[in-house]
Amino acid sequence: VIQHGQGEHAVSTTCAYCGVGCSFRAEMQGETVVRMVPEKTGGANAGHSCVKGRFAFGYATHPDRVTTPMIRESIDEPWRETTWEEAIAFAADRFTAIQAAHGPHTIGGITSSRCTNEEVFVVQKMIRAAFGTNNVDTCARVCHAPTGYGLKQTFGTSAGTQDFQSVEHADVILLIGANPTDGHPVFGSRMKQRLRAGATLIVADPRRIDLVRTPHVQAAHHLALRPGSNVALINAMAHVVMTEGLEDRAFIAERCDPDSFAEWAAFIRQPQNAPEALEGLIGVPAADIRAAARLYATGGNGAIYYGLGVTEHSQGSTMVMGLANLAMATGNIGRRGVGVNPLRGQNNVQGSCDMGSFPHEFSGYRSVTDDTVRATFEAAWGAALQTEPGLRLPNMLDAAVAGTFKGLFIQGEDIAQSDPNTRHVTAALRAMDCVVVMDLFQNETAAYAHVFLPGTSFLEKDGTFTNAERRINRVRPAMRPKTGTHEWQAVCDLATAMGHPMAYDDPSQIMDEIAALTPTFAGVSFDRLDRLGSVQWPCNDAAPEGTPIMHADGFVRGQGRFMVTDFVATEERTTRAFPLILTTGRILSQYNVGAQTRRTANVTWHAEDRLEIHPHDAEVRGIAEGDRVSLASRMGATSLRATLTERVPPGVVYTTFHHPITGANVVTTDRGDWATDCPEYKVTAVQVTLANAP
Ligand code: SF4
Numbered sequence: 001v002i003q004h005g006q007g008e009h010a011v012s013t014t015c016a017y018c019g020v021g022c023s024f025r026a027e028m029q030g031e032t033v034v035r036m037v038p039e040k041t042g043g044a045n046a047g048h049s050c051v052k053g054r055f056a057f058g059y060a061t062h063p064d065r066v067t068t069p070m071i072r073e074s075i076d077e078p079w080r081e082t083t084w085e086e087a088i089a090f091a092a093d094r095f096t097a098i099q100a101a102h103g104p105h106t107i108g109g110i111t112s113s114r115c116t117n118e119e120v121f122v123v124q125k126m127i128r129a130a131f132g133t134n135n136v137d138t139c140a141r142v143c144h145a146p147t148g149y150g151l152k153q154t155f156g157t158s159a160g161t162q163d164f165q166s167v168e169h170a171d172v173i174l175l176i177g178a179n180p181t182d183g184h185p186v187f188g189s190r191m192k193q194r195l196r197a198g199a200t201l202i203v204a205d206p207r208r209i210d211l212v213r214t215p216h217v218q219a220a221h222h223l224a225l226r227p228g229s230n231v232a233l234i235n236a237m238a239h240v241v242m243t244e245g246l247e248d249r250a251f252i253a254e255r256c257d258p259d260s261f262a263e264w265a266a267f268i269r270q271p272q273n274a275p276e277a278l279e280g281l282i283g284v285p286a287a288d289i290r291a292a293a294r295l296y297a298t299g300g301n302g303a304i305y306y307g308l309g310v311t312e313h314s315q316g317s318t319m320v321m322g323l324a325n326l327a328m329a330t331g332n333i334g335r336r337g338v339g340v341n342p343l344r345g346q347n348n349v350q351g352s353c354d355m356g357s358f359p360h361e362f363s364g365y366r367s368v369t370d371d372t373v374r375a376t377f378e379a380a381w382g383a384a385l386q387t388e389p390g391l392r393l394p395n396m397l398d399a400a401v402a403g404t405f406k407g408l409f410i411q412g413e414d415i416a417q418s419d420p421n422t423r424h425v426t427a428a429l430r431a432m433d434c435v436v437v438m439d440l441f442q443n444e445t446a447a448y449a450h451v452f453l454p455g456t457s458f459l460e461k462d463g464t465f466t467n468a469e470r471r472i473n474r475v476r477p478a479m480r481p482k483t484g485t486h487e488w489q490a491v492c493d494l495a496t497a498m499g500h501p502m503a504y505d506d507p508s509q510i511m512d513e514i515a516a517l518t519p520t521f522a523g524v525s526f527d528r529l530d531r532l533g534s535v536q537w538p539c540n541d542a543a544p545e546g547t548p549i550m551h552a553d554g555f556v557r558g559q560g561r562f563m564v565t566d567f568v569a570t571e572e573r574t575t576r577a578f579p580l581i582l583t584t585g586r587i588l589s590q591y592n593v594g595a596q597t598r599r600t601a602n603v604t605w606h607a608e609d610r611l612e613i614h615p616h617d618a619e620v621r622g623i624a625e626g627d628r629v630s631l632a633s634r635m636g637a638t639s640l641r642a643t644l645t646e647r648v649p650p651g652v653v654y655t656t657f658h659h660p661i662t663g664a665n666v667v668t669t670d671r672g673d674w675a676t677d678c679p680e681y682k683v684t685a686v687q688v689t690l691a692n693a694p
Contacts, residue, residue, distance in 0.1 A: 012039060014465050014473040015053035016114060016458035017596075019344035020044055020164070020186045021467025022053050023534075026459065031479040033057055033459065043471055043534040044164055050185035052597065059599035060457035060479075064441050067482045070452040075430065079452065084485055084493070091409075091451045092497035094434035095131065098406045104386075106405050107434070108135025108396050111357040112412030113346035115455075115487065116463030116475055118510035120348070120355040121363065122491045122502065123411050128356075129383040130500035131409075134368055134390030138357035139413050140349050141393045142420070145676035146311040147342040148353055148365070150320025154328070155550075156557025157520075158353060158365050161339035162303070163469045163536060163548035167194050169337030171300025174292075176204040176323070177230065177309020177682075178343045181211060183586050184307075184468070187343065191305070192217055200299055202292045204233060205309060206583060207612075207654055208647045221292040224649055226283040227581045228683045231315045231567040233282050233289065234322035239273040240293035241329055247297075248331030256328055257559040264325060264562035278567075283649075297330045301337030308345065309583075312682045314570045317675035321563040328560045334551045344468040347458075351466030354521075354537070355514070359390035364518040380517055383500060393419075394670070394677045397428035407434035409494075411487075412455055416444035418657070420679040421635050421670035438487060441599070453490055454483040462486070463507045464529065470536040470547070472521075474529050570683050572669050574651075578633060578685035580617065581652050582667065610643045612654040613688060618644045621689060628691040631655070633684050636666040639691045653688060 008029055015022045015036075023042025027034045036057055038049035059065075069087035070079040082090075098107050109127045111120040120138075127136040140148065148158035155161070164187055167173070173191065180188030188211070195201050195217045203212050204223040212222045225233050241247055242265055252261055271277060275286035275293075282289070296302045304327055310319050323340050332338035344350050356363035366373040368389055378385050391399065393415075399405035401424065408429075419425050429435055429448035437449040446452055459478045466472050488510060492502040504510050508526040515521045522540035529535065535546035550556065574581060611629060623629055629642045631653075640655065648654050657665055671680045 011476050011478040012474070013458065013476045013478065014347070015049070016347045016465070016475075017052045017056070018184055019346060019349060019468035020184050021347065021465055021471055021473050022049050022186055023473060024049070024053060026478040028478055033060070033478065041533060043473070044467055044469065045186050048186045048189060056597050056600040057459065058601055059440070059596040060459045062599040064599055065482060066440070066442055066452060066454045067484070069454060072450055075448050075450065084490065087451055087453060088490065088493045088497050091434065091436045091453075092494055094450065095407050096498055098433055099132065102406055104132035105135060105390070107131050107407035108133055108137075108391060108405070109409035110393055110411065110413055110415070111136065111138045111352050111355070113139050113349035113352040114412045115348065115352070116461050116507070117348065117351040117355050117466060117472070117514065118463040118507040119411070119461070119487045119491070120352045120357060121510055121514050122488050122495075123409070124356045125381065126491055126495040126500070126502065127409070128377075128385055129381045130495040130498040130502075132386065134359045134386045134388065135396060136357055136359055136390060137393040137396070138349075138352045139346065139418070140353050140357070141677065142312075142418065142679055142681075143308055143345050144311055144342055144349060144353070145678045146316030146320050146673050147344075148358075149317040149675045150324060151340065152365065153563055154321050154324035154561050155340075155555050157550070159350065159470050159550065160341040160344070160468055161333060161550045162336075162341050163471070164190060166336050166339060166549065167191050167303060167305075169301055170194060170199050170303035171337065172200045172202065172296050172302045174202045174204070174296050174302065174304045175211065176304065176306045177311075178305055178307030179205070179209040179585060180305070180307075180343060181209070181214075183345070184343045200295060202296060206649060206652050207585075220295060221288055223284045223288060223292060226281070227583050227652060228313065228570045228572070229282045230310060230313060230319045231322055231565055232278045233284070234319060234326060235268060235273045235565060235567060236275040236278045236282065236289050237293035237296065238268045238322070238326050238329060240275065240290050241297045241326070242268050243274075244294070246294065247329045251331030252329065255334070255555065255560055257561045260562040264564055267564045268325075296326070302327070302330055302332040303338050303341065304332070305341045305343055307343045309682055311342075311673070311678055312680060314572075314671055314673060314680050314683075315568060316673040316678050318565045322565040324560075325562050325565065328562065333560070334549065334553070336549065339549075342468065347467070348465040350468060350470060351464070351472075354466060354518075359392055362517070363514060364520050377517060380513070392677050394672065397425060400428035400431045403431065406432055408432060409436045409438075410445060410449075411438050414439070414443040414445050416448065417665065420665050420668040420681060422666045423636060424670060438490070455487055456481045456483060464511065466537070471534050472524055472529060472537060472539070473534045474526070570671065570680060572671055572680060572683050572685055574685045578687050579651075580686050580688060582631070582633065582684040582686040583652060583654050583682045584657050584668065585654065586656055609640050609656045611640050611688065612643050612645050612648045614646060614648050614650045614652070615644045616650050617653070617688070618642060623688070623690055630689050630691045631667055631686055632689075633667040633669065633686045635669060635684075638666050642688075653686065
């Protein structure tokens with residue numbers, strides 16, 4: 001905190017929107033933010049920012065903020081404001097009663113990727129130690145869980161391989177299923193700079209994103225693949241590499257597991273994986289696939305960047321492994337300018353995963369079934385912990401509908417708007433005996449809650465966020481909690497009220513506990529972060545200043561493992577009734593379900609979700625620009641206005657999911673990734689008609 005005098009001071013902190021994790025200086029007049037200034041010393045942003053980080057902070061003081069705890073006996077009753085003590089006791093009594101009547105596995109919780117590492121850590125600790133179950137999950141379930149699975153299988157750890165700066169050394173960028181100029185704007189600008197300076201770009205995306213053609217940047221190839229054909233495309237590219245002798249034999253021999261390579265090579269060389277065999281399915285000419293594969297393999301440093309267009313599919317995990325296979329086969333891993341880099345969505349989705357928010361893993365991605373690891377946590381926490389993995393969020397919701405799951409603690413997530421198949425989600429919430437929501441606003445999910453615990457904005461938090469490049473940044477409080485207490489404190493109070501005492505004087509003590517229990521965080525402390533600005537994990541005795549590039553000398557798992565990636569078509573099929581494919585995404589000025597961005601001055605920009613539809617598909621339906629249309633799938637229907645554009649190809653429509661009025665996830669399918677249950681948001685068969693048309 002820098003004092004300027006006369007009530008003015010500045011606080012160095014971190015943006016709470018996307019996974020780029022830009023550093024800012026909050027310039028304050030008393031407890032009022034005067035402006036947010038991007039920090040030139042910021043490890044992720046070096047003085048740059050986007051419109052959200054710079055201007056969209058007004059939600060922190062918006063009148064919609066709930067600042068007093070509320071309870072009610074049933075969701076049909078009005079809320080009653082109460083004290084923190086009564087709200088905590090009410091929630092503890094309900095959870096304890098369910099535990100006693102039905103057992104610990106009938107309750108659980110989800111952590112928030114918007115919260116700090118310290119806040120997330122105490123929630124998963126409460127669920128494991130006080131609830132007595134491993135039923136803990138996080139919003140990564142619906143976004144990058146396949147990244148966690150795929151990169152752990154192939155490389156040995158669930159994280160991107162490079163720092164952002166690495167892109168400045170890339171010669172060829174393969175950008176697949178990501179739209180960084182909207183989703184990760186500051187990194188998108190950095191990528192654009194590198195492209196202007198001469199790197200070559202391959203875009204694989206059904207939609208013509210900005211980077212395909214923008215001033216001074218033109219992609220060498222835009223592979224406008226059909227939604228759902230990712231794995232076929234990556235297999236076809238790998239086939240070209242392996243049948244044209246473009247592989248890096250020295251890298252493979254030195255760094256990779258020979259048996260897995262032999263099995264994968266035999267698979268990928270099969271004629272069924274040739275571009276000519278798959279071009280009809282993928283919807284991209286074989287010659288273009290061949291040219292793109294040759295360019296990636298022979299164009300110098302090849303860097304892969306990807307987003308939810310890779311993960312949110314029934315084969316999301318397979319696709320992540322396919323990208324890892326391609327990078328290993330071409331030796332594009334372990335140095336600057338290369339790598340496999342997930343562009344993670346929320347500000348702390350990397351951190352929420354690192355902190356042990358999965359039902360099968362403690363912090364640092366260590367299995368709950370490992371007796372040695374579990375014993376370490378049991379000794380530290382003074383609790384007997386469950387030996388088997390718990391339920392994932394979709395399984396908790398299914399069990400709730402079936403009547404065998406009774407209570408859920410929800411930290412900073414609006415699953416009634418963000419998760420697929422809204423009707424199923426709300427039916428599950430409605431069926432439970434105790435739903436506790438901790439959030440800034442009365443969101444859609446709160447309509448089904450019995451306890452509302454008001455949360456704090458990033459301007460009130462003290463802790464850390466971890467961005468998409470594993471960079472742990474400090475978040476420092478610019479104002480006191482408007483709720484009268486800290487989220488970590490309320491969670492500790494709830495755990496204590498349920499019979500498992502949890503107490504800390506300060507969030508730095510929570511980080512000290514994380515460091516003591518998590519080998520990849522062993523060297524992390526608030527003191528070190530304050531001294532260095534930020535560090536990228538692993539940060540420990542072997543790497544006291546952190547690790548910008550992973551797998552430099554060897555893979556975390558030892559040898560890199562190739563995985564066979566059979567293409568299996570999604571079961572979501574178009575029919576006469578639902579002839580189009582819907583895919584979803586984000587725009588620059590809004591953020592996810594819009595809880596924050598809709599409550600800032602930018603509310604007038606992109607004030608509604610629009611449906612992008614190709615002019616040909618619009619014409620045959622009699623739809624003109626701006627018409628209100630009905631969007632229907634097997635799951636449900638909504639309506640919104642149409643934008644006619646050739647950004648989407650014929651047969652594909654696209655929308656955002658920022659506005660609850662549209663509620664795009666009423667329509668999306670809840671089919672999931674085979675390995676992780678991550679929903680297939682990117683492929684839903686739909687019909688579009690003029691609203692109110694017969
Ligand atoms: Fe915030 Fe992301 Fe924009 Fe940076 S790029 S200012 S982290 S929203």
